[in-house]
Amino acid sequence: MNSTLTTWVDRVNNEQFLINARESARKLWLCSLGAYSLASKSSVRAVAKLVREGKAFSPKARQQIEDKYAELRSSATATMARGEELVQDRIVRPLDFLVLATKRDVEQLSARMMRLASEVHSLAAAETRPIVAEKKTV
Known part of the structure; x- marks a missing residue:
């Protein structure tokens, strides 16, 4: 092959490569914009759905919290009663024996x-x- 033809073929290949690269970059850019648009639409819908589910779950959650609070309070009361009983048994009663x-x-x-x-x-x-x-x- 002569050098002019080789140069021309290289030039066409380079131009074709640049056109393909530009087209790929353009498609990639459009794909990113589409993903962003889809994500924003999905996020708005997802947030709205979460708010609806939160409103529906609120009474249940409040009841669960109140139940847990009552359970913990009764447990704490029982623990304190046991503590007071231990103080009575181990401190107050022996002191009564000493008649202080x-x-x-x-x-x-x-x-x-x-x-x-x-x-x-x-x-x-x-x-x-x-x-x-x-x-x-x-």
């Missing part, structure tokens, strides 16, 4: 001591008055 005074006991004893002290003072004052009176008469 409570704050209320101390307050009652203090009030009783105050009353007794006032009675003692009044009795002491009553005893000293007659003695003073007897000394004046002598």
